[in-house]
Amino acid sequence: AEEVNLYSYRQQSLLQPLTDAFTEETGIKVNVVHAAKGLAEKIKAAGENNPADLVLTVDIGRLEEVRAAGLFEAVNSPVIDEVVPAHLRHPDNLWFALTTRARVVYAHKDRVKEGELNSLKDLADPKWEGRICTRSGKHVYNIGLIASVIAEDGEVAAETWLKGLKANLARKPQGNDRAQAKAIFEGQCDLAIANRYYMGKMFYNTKSPEQQEWAEQIRVVYLDQDIGGRGQHINISGAGLLKTAKNKDNAIKLLEFLVGEKAQGLYATANYEEPVRTGIKTDEFIESLGDFKADRISLQEVADQRAAAARLVDRVGYDM
Amino acid sequence: MSTTANSTSSFSLARLRFDPWVWLALAIAALAIIPIATILMLSWADNQEIWQHLLDTVFWIYVKNTLLLCLGVAVFTSLMGTGAAWLVTRFNFPLKSVLVWALLLPLAVPSYILAFVITDQLEYAGFVQKTLRTLFGWQTARDYWFPEIRSIQGAIAVLSLVLYPYVYLLARAAFVEQAAQLFEMSRCLGKSQTQSFFKVALPLARPAIVVGVTLALMETINEYGTVEFFAVPTLTAGIFDVWLNMSSLSAAAQIALMLVSFSILLLGLERYSRNAGKFYKLTGQSPAMFAEPLSGFKAWLATALCLLPISLGFILPITVLTNYALRNLDQGLDQYLNSAWNSFSLAIMAALLTTVLGLLLAYGVRLSKSNKMRSIAEAATLGYAIPGAVLAVGILYPLGLFDNTVDRLMKAWFDYPTGLLLTGTGGALVLAYSLRFIALSYRTLDASLTKITPEMDDASRILGSRSGKTLWRIHLPLIRPSVLTAMLLVFVDTMKELPITLILRPFNFDTLSTQVWDLASLEQLEQSALAALTILLAGIIPVIIMSRNIGSSERRPQGQ
Amino acid sequence: MSIVLRKVNHFYGEQQALKDVSIEVSDNQIVALLGPSGCGKTTLLRLIAGLERLQSGELYLQDSLVAAPQQAIHLAPEQRAIGMMFQDYALFPHMSVRKNIEYGLRKQQDLATRRGWIEESLDNMGMQGLLERFPHTLSGGQQQRVALLRALAPEPSTLLLDEPFSALDEHLRQQVREETLDVLKKTNTPAVMVTHDPLEAMFIADKIVVMEKGGIVQNASPQEIYNNPKNAFVAALFGPSNRFEADVEDNKVHTPLGHFPANGVDNQQRAEIIVRAKDIVVHQLENSDQIEATVISVHAMGNETHFRLQLSNMPERVIHARMRDHWQASTGTKVWLSVNGDAAFVFPKASL
Amino acid sequence: MSIVLRKVNHFYGEQQALKDVSIEVSDNQIVALLGPSGCGKTTLLRLIAGLERLQSGELYLQDSLVAAPQQAIHLAPEQRAIGMMFQDYALFPHMSVRKNIEYGLRKQQDLATRRGWIEESLDNMGMQGLLERFPHTLSGGQQQRVALLRALAPEPSTLLLDEPFSALDEHLRQQVREETLDVLKKTNTPAVMVTHDPLEAMFIADKIVVMEKGGIVQNASPQEIYNNPKNAFVAALFGPSNRFEADVEDNKVHTPLGHFPANGVDNQQRAEIIVRAKDIVVHQLENSDQIEATVISVHAMGNETHFRLQLSNMPERVIHARMRDHWQASTGTKVWLSVNGDAAFVFPKASL
Ligand SMILES: Nc1ncnc2c1ncn2[C@@H]1O[C@H](COP(=O)(O)OP(=O)(O)OP(=O)(O)O)[C@@H](O)[C@H]1O
Ligand SMILES: Nc1ncnc2c1ncn2[C@@H]1O[C@H](COP(=O)(O)OP(=O)(O)OP(=O)(O)O)[C@@H](O)[C@H]1O
Numbered sequence A: 001a002e003e004v005n006l007y008s009y010r011q012q013s014l015l016q017p018l019t020d021a022f023t024e025e026t027g028i029k030v031n032v033v034h035a036a037k038g039l040a041e042k043i044k045a046a047g048e049n050n051p052a053d054l055v056l057t058v059d060i061g062r063l064e065e066v067r068a069a070g071l072f073e074a075v076n077s078p079v080i081d082e083v084v085p086a087h088l089r090h091p092d093n094l095w096f097a098l099t100t101r102a103r104v105v106y107a108h109k110d111r112v113k114e115g116e117l118n119s120l121k122d123l124a125d126p127k128w129e130g131r132i133c134t135r136s137g138k139h140v141y142n143i144g145l146i147a148s149v150i151a152e153d154g155e156v157a158a159e160t161w162l163k164g165l166k167a168n169l170a171r172k173p174q175g176n177d178r179a180q181a182k183a184i185f186e187g188q189c190d191l192a193i194a195n196r197y198y199m200g201k202m203f204y205n206t207k208s209p210e211q212q213e214w215a216e217q218i219r220v221v222y223l224d225q226d227i228g229g230r231g232q233h234i235n236i237s238g239a240g241l242l243k244t245a246k247n248k249d250n251a252i253k254l255l256e257f258l259v260g261e262k263a264q265g266l267y268a269t270a271n272y273e274e275p276v277r278t279g280i281k282t283d284e285f286i287e288s289l290g291d292f293k294a295d296r297i298s299l300q301e302v303a304d305q306r307a308a309a310a311r312l313v314d315r316v317g318y319d320m
Numbered sequence B: 001m002s003t004t005a006n007s008t009s010s011f012s013l014a015r016l017r018f019d020p021w022v023w024l025a026l027a028i029a030a031l032a033i034i035p036i037a038t039i040l041m042l043s044w045a046d047n048q049e050i051w052q053h054l055l056d057t058v059f060w061i062y063v064k065n066t067l068l069l070c071l072g073v074a075v076f077t078s079l080m081g082t083g084a085a086w087l088v089t090r091f092n093f094p095l096k097s098v099l100v101w102a103l104l105l106p107l108a109v110p111s112y113i114l115a116f117v118i119t120d121q122l123e124y125a126g127f128v129q130k131t132l133r134t135l136f137g138w139q140t141a142r143d144y145w146f147p148e149i150r151s152i153q154g155a156i157a158v159l160s161l162v163l164y165p166y167v168y169l170l171a172r173a174a175f176v177e178q179a180a181q182l183f184e185m186s187r188c189l190g191k192s193q194t195q196s197f198f199k200v201a202l203p204l205a206r207p208a209i210v211v212g213v214t215l216a217l218m219e220t221i222n223e224y225g226t227v228e229f230f231a232v233p234t235l236t237a238g239i240f241d242v243w244l245n246m247s248s249l250s251a252a253a254q255i256a257l258m259l260v261s262f263s264i265l266l267l268g269l270e271r272y273s274r275n276a277g278k279f280y281k282l283t284g285q286s287p288a289m290f291a292e293p294l295s296g297f298k299a300w301l302a303t304a305l306c307l308l309p310i311s312l313g314f315i316l317p318i319t320v321l322t323n324y325a326l327r328n329l330d331q332g333l334d335q336y337l338n339s340a341w342n343s344f345s346l347a348i349m350a351a352l353l354t355t356v357l358g359l360l361l362a363y364g365v366r367l368s369k370s371n372k373m374r375s376i377a378e379a380a381t382l383g384y385a386i387p388g389a390v391l392a393v394g395i396l397y398p399l400g401l402f403d404n405t406v407d408r409l410m411k412a413w414f415d416y417p418t419g420l421l422l423t424g425t426g427g428a429l430v431l432a433y434s435l436r437f438i439a440l441s442y443r444t445l446d447a448s449l450t451k452i453t454p455e456m457d458d459a460s461r462i463l464g465s466r467s468g469k470t471l472w473r474i475h476l477p478l479i480r481p482s483v484l485t486a487m488l489l490v491f492v493d494t495m496k497e498l499p500i501t502l503i504l505r506p507f508n509f510d511t512l513s514t515q516v517w518d519l520a521s522l523e524q525l526e527q528s529a530l531a532a533l534t535i536l537l538a539g540i541i542p543v544i545i546m547s548r549n550i551g552s553s554e555r556r557p558q559g560q
Numbered sequence C, D: 001m002s003i004v005l006r007k008v009n010h011f012y013g014e015q016q017a018l019k020d021v022s023i024e025v026s027d028n029q030i031v032a033l034l035g036p037s038g039c040g041k042t043t044l045l046r047l048i049a050g051l052e053r054l055q056s057g058e059l060y061l062q063d064s065l066v067a068a069p070q071q072a073i074h075l076a077p078e079q080r081a082i083g084m085m086f087q088d089y090a091l092f093p094h095m096s097v098r099k100n101i102e103y104g105l106r107k108q109q110d111l112a113t114r115r116g117w118i119e120e121s122l123d124n125m126g127m128q129g130l131l132e133r134f135p136h137t138l139s140g141g142q143q144q145r146v147a148l149l150r151a152l153a154p155e156p157s158t159l160l161l162d163e164p165f166s167a168l169d170e171h172l173r174q175q176v177r178e179e180t181l182d183v184l185k186k187t188n189t190p191a192v193m194v195t196h197d198p199l200e201a202m203f204i205a206d207k208i209v210v211m212e213k214g215g216i217v218q219n220a221s222p223q224e225i226y227n228n229p230k231n232a233f234v235a236a237l238f239g240p241s242n243r244f245e246a247d248v249e250d251n252k253v254h255t256p257l258g259h260f261p262a263n264g265v266d267n268q269q270r271a272e273i274i275v276r277a278k279d280i281v282v283h284q285l286e287n288s289d290q291i292e293a294t295v296i297s298v299h300a301m302g303n304e305t306h307f308r309l310q311l312s313n314m315p316e317r318v319i320h321a322r323m324r325d326h327w328q329a330s331t332g333t334k335v336w337l338s339v340n341g342d343a344a345f346v347f348p349k350a351s352l
């Protein structure tokens, strides 16, 4: 039977609607292994017999890991070339983004005045002392964020900034992004750093209605929007094709499907991420959060600073 | 004072030549050492720069946290485990017959789930603080003091709650098997119950208790999810940071080896404790410890003391999860059933295989009477201290090599490619679980075997039974409770196991814990409550089976 | 009174191990418990020590009631100040010989003063240099001596010993026994001692309690027990003997070994007759007044000679006789036996 | 030859437990091992059984070499067809009496045929109805009998018994002993039996091996051992005795009990003299030729009377004497002693 095999860092519940749609459209069966880490090693260990065709990830770091191991091969697809902008792609097309994910600031609607916070830099301003919450500095999302600051301003400036941010923390970094929203709701802090799509997830959460309240308290602040500013930092979810793939044609079909209109629409409405494809109708609530200008820095450059970012977090003692 | 100086001093292949059991044990040990050896090879790189960075910044904090965590867990698990075991062995009090096995239940709770539930209840927005606020009219967190939940203390509490059953199980087995006569003797010599406990019962059970604590600590140092949840960076956090964020698998392997050496230290302590108290029951036929009835306040205090860890470690999470599960019943039932089936069958296979391997290993060590052989076997169990994801990598490479070699040979000789024989199927999972959890089965069974006086072997062999038959007819029946214990531990731990399953599973393969993870990692644990609940409930079954068996073996020596 | 036991019964499940046992041990008396294996000796000691709960009856120690199920009294073993030595020693396997023996010493003080005694006693009992050894590296007899010393060390106010010398050879046994008696006498400690050796019991005990099947058969001084046994069982305790049954006629019993006075057993009643082997005299010269027999086997037993004989008038029966002298008779030799008229013990047959 | 042991030494760590031991047991011989506690008897049995590895020397069973460290030969215990009864029984705690005894029966067939024998033997040994009991519910003596039956049941080609009767009372002991001997003789099974009772050894053994401190002192027939002991230790084995030291003068030794021929010990050499208690005759009438003594204590020991005496010419020394008759002497009575001239055993003093 026609099939394609996927190693995915993206959770099954998010991926399944997409693969189901793909199978329905093409008749190609999609087999998946989901994992949190170690897939690169799994591919390496299997050598020639590696059964996987594609790797899907939810951030740039994991993509880089596989690429650095030399396991990806370039994807030559006019479809993808057309849809995915260059800064969201590896220079040699070894990987590319499927969606972007803005890492924004959640601010309490009342306790933080509109316009009071504008840029990432502002988070280091002593006036926020004891008012900011974040998750661990070592989380991939924050590593990506810090790496982007290093890529943008250099390590020295980044360190000063991170120290400032650390000094403003209301509590030791802990929990996940949603937990930061909750902390704002509970009054432990007024600002938090989190991915924007969580707003959608909380807002539409019928199983745990209390999360809707959390979301309602929050105003999303896009950073560095002023003209000449770097733009809002984004991370990506992405994919790459493995050198040892056995079903290359199907794999490319799947990739093209994933950047296609239908899949991109699903990403936007089911997971509230920003599609890489332009002109996709997104969710109403997300739309109500407003539009933003995204950082145009090459993600490869950001990814290159991840190790430096991790060390910076240690040096600053961000998590301690 | 080496007690078996005559027999343990020499280890030579010549002596082993005739004993296939010892060779079998050696082979099992070799198999189990492979992942650690692989990690050792992976660590073969110069990471001076990373180490310099770590030493300059967070390394000592990692170490301090790891040690504090271990210290706390050691203290609490040994207190709770030993205390509860002694209470239920020595006394009768209300509900005891239920508490005896219920005390094991927290074992079935994955620590990250307990962490989630406890935090959920105790943090600022949780039930407890909310109630306090309404009661006392406090407004914000600044109006009152409440212990920080996401702290090392919290991590210690949660880990101790799920890990104390290791100590409880082993301590209880030790107390039950202990010759009641020695305790009686102590009292005849004028020592009170309490004194007799500390001077006779406890020292005699010490090797078993130390084994329990050692297991709990090995599990603590490899723990990642929970400590991350409590925002306590330990060496494990360091491993993943170095591996994933600094992209240095070799440096990660090096830190992992530090954990291994730390557990070598633990095992050294254990060995010391055992050698210092190396003894056997001097006679095989003394009645078991009998229970004395408690009355009045003391009786209810005993009940309450036993109920405390059960309530926090099991009843609380199961209540919370049931609550969630009822709200989320619309999850895909098919997928749930499929995962449940996978989990159960894997756990049963792993429990059987691991117990058999552990038993053969322990018996081989016993037969060899050699301290070197014992060291080899212990080395084989070190993998337990390594975080699962790292161990999985250590298993992946050799398995891949094996698969590819077989494939190549089969292709060359028979033109029949076998592909990924193990890594492509559930075979790798069962094998990996066994290699990881052999520590559990080996240590449990070994602790139990050493309590059988060698004279039993002597008597059996004089009566014409070979080693194998002796194992079957003498040792197995005598250590049956421990065999069941080993199976239970592996079963429950396999049900909970996540990192290895995630990495080694074949395509489209889910277990209950991967299903829990799928949603939990999306920060929606509530929605996978049914799967989580099943993991917990699955723990009850073997616990009950086992309690019956321990119970019956306890009744037997008591006669009447 | 040091120990008073009143009307004690004990059951293990269905099985009755003690039947209506009453015993008194007065201060500094040494009592030997004698009886066949399984008759309840160990059980009795365990009850006195408080290791088994009394099921019925009463137990006084030093004149105070320490156990009485009716009144729900049960003093814990550690509060009875009793020393006990178990039949299978129950040495603490995790302690050295020294630690084992010192275990019962209550205070640091005791320890200091008793150290010397411990070392000396070990020496006297032939166990030099074993102080730091662990129990499982000791031979059986060495373990037994350690167990004995452990029981003696705390100078208990009453001592219970369960076959304390059984694993020792003659020599050592004598030595250890004397050592033990010395200690008991010096400290005026009453003791109850189980032994299998009737001679030993006679040698050391002020009083011998003979038990059978859970009950007490006779409780008297060694002399009394030896000379006036209460029944056939007791009479046969001391060395090999021959047992006959016969009906009493004319106040006499007729046995293959001769006619003996019925000793108070009524005419027509069935009687048991015990003739101890040592009371039979074997003659090598024919004497028609005596009983003809043929030698089956002769065993030199140290300073005695043991005969197994076949009576000519009752060939199916083996007779045991024991002579002090050395004989070199071979199998098949004819001999002639005589028995003193008062050497036979006659009892009414116990109706079972 | 059933068992041949050649030049065996055994060490536990530093400690030497056996010194250059050689023994031969011929087919259907019963050998008694006699010796003080800790002299290495159990060790010797364990070596023969293969439970300890031979460290030096050679061991043949049924004329084939089964253990020789030089040649790296060590036959596993289960292949030696040896039966062994352990000093502390080593019953399997999880098996009933029946299961314990049947354990060694190899085939189902054996089982069927031996069932009857097992039940009968239990009956004969006074253990009716205990077949389904577990070991820990048995009394000490009952356990011992089960252990004995377990060793006998598989009809091993050689039997090793470590104090098989020590926990039994006189009566039972005799009964069980005879039962055991019967089995051994019927099946022509050679046996090595450890015992602490020299009389028992004399009674049952074809050969007695006396050990001391790991070495064999004498290895001979019971008669020989009793009448011609090789050294003072052996001479003193059989019952209480008195030991003296003296220098030989004029081929005589002078002791407080009189002058005895030096028996081959050279003049001027130091000699050890053993006079057995039973060889001393106690007289109540003054006789100036005899040795004056004062009674310290008198013990009636069944058919004998044991005296502890103080010699007037050597008041610091206690003398043991044993008379067959019943005496009622009180402490302090003066008595007169005589000893047969040939009753003393004289040996050159062992140079240590
Ligand atoms: N736990 C028990 N359960 C059942 N029966 C028991 C138990 N303990 C002892 N018995 C039985 O009670 C009786 C008395 O046992 P006890 O140990 O007192 O005998 P004993 O006189 O000490 O014998 P021995 O001289 O052989 O040691 C025996 O018949 C024994 O089988
Ligand atoms: N495992 C051991 N380690 C060290 N010494 C030992 C060990 N086993 C026995 N011994 C010592 O070896 C000597 C001989 O012991 P063995 O058990 O053979 O004596 P035995 O003659 O059987 O004595 P008993 O009559 O008391 O049983 C003893 O002094 C004993 O202390």
Ligand SMILES: [Mg+2]
Binding pocket: C041, C042, C043, C087, C162, D139, D140, D141
């Ligand atoms: Mg007894």
Ligand SMILES: [Mg+2]
Binding pocket: C139, C140, C141, D041, D042, D043, D087, D162
């Ligand atoms: Mg011995």
